[in-house]
Amino acid sequence: MKTKKLVTSAMVTAIYIVLMYFVQPLGFGAIQFRVSEGLNHLAVFHKDYKWGVVLGVFLSNLMFSASLGVYDIVFGTLHTLISFLVAEQLFRFAKNTKQRLTIISIVFSVMIFIIALELFWVIQLPFWMTYLTTFLSELFIMGITAPLFYYLDKRLDFHKMMED
Numbered sequence: 318m319k320t321k322k323l324v325t326s327a328m329v330t331a332i333y334i335v336l337m338y339f340v341q342p343l344g345f346g347a348i349q350f351r352v353s354e355g356l357n358h359l360a361v362f363h364k365d366y367k368w369g370v371v372l373g374v375f376l377s378n379l380m381f382s383a384s385l386g387v388y389d390i391v392f393g394t395l396h397t398l399i400s401f402l403v404a405e406q407l408f409r410f411a412k413n414t415k416q417r418l419t420i421i422s423i424v425f426s427v428m429i430f431i432i433a434l435e436l437f438w439v440i441q442l443p444f445w446m447t448y449l450t451t452f453l454s455e456l457f458i459m460g461i462t463a464p465l466f467y468y469l470d471k472r473l474d475f476h477k478m479m480e481d
Contacts, residue, residue, distance in 0.1 A: 325479055326369035329356060333373025334380070341381045345389065347436060347447045349454045353377070355462025357425055360401055361408075361417040362466075362475035367401040385439055392435035400428040418467060422459035429455045 336353035343350040353373065359366035374397045375390060382389035404424040411417045433448035469475070 322365055322479055326365065326372070329359060329366055329369025330373040330376065332356065333370060334377050337373075337377040337381055344377075345382060345384070347442055347450045349432070349451055350458060352458060352462075354425065354455060354458045355466065357397075357400070357421055357459065358418060358463060358466035359475060360404065361414060361421055362470055363479040364401075364405055365479050366475070367398075367405075371397050371401070385435070388435055388439050392431055396428055396431040399431070400425045403428065414467060414470070418463040422456065422463055425459055426452050426456040 333353045333356055336356075337344055337351065340350060340352055344353075356366075356370050356373070359370065371394060375394045378389040378393045382393075400421075404421045407420045407424065408417050411420055429451045430448050432451050433442075433444055436442040436447045436451075437444040466475075
């Protein structure tokens with residue numbers, strides 16, 4: 318990985334962690350309002366942003382997950398990585414940025430069943446109710462941050478920021 322991409326990825330990781338720090342109590346459990354999940358939208362503009370987000374999820378769960386610890390690290394990181402890989406495949410069918418933002422929002426929300434499974438297996442929360450609440454939480458965050466990233470890209474050009 319080239320220096321600029323590495324530094325940009327490190328910045329994304331740091332931003333994810335800082336945002337998680339401020340919403341820790343709301344970032345775990347059956348209802349998760351992780352504002353930092355909005356950073357998932359960066360992958361719409363360049364696929365290499367995913368590595369900064371994945372590392373941010375891993376480190377945030379390592380640092381802030383008090384109750385589920387290693388389970389949050391494994392399931393959360395897995396959810397993020399798989400969601401990015403699925404979204405990347407679906408991006409081939411998107412004609413524009415708005416469609417890609419919609420795709421990534423839906424994929425991350427649907428794939429949140431991985432977190433619902435974690436909570437079902439580890440602390441016996443009811444799967445379908447947990448899936449519903451985590452799905453709605455993720456969809457809400459992704460939905461409100463999609464327009465923000467769309468307009469930020471017009472000013473900042475996220476693709477160019479990741480290119481050498």
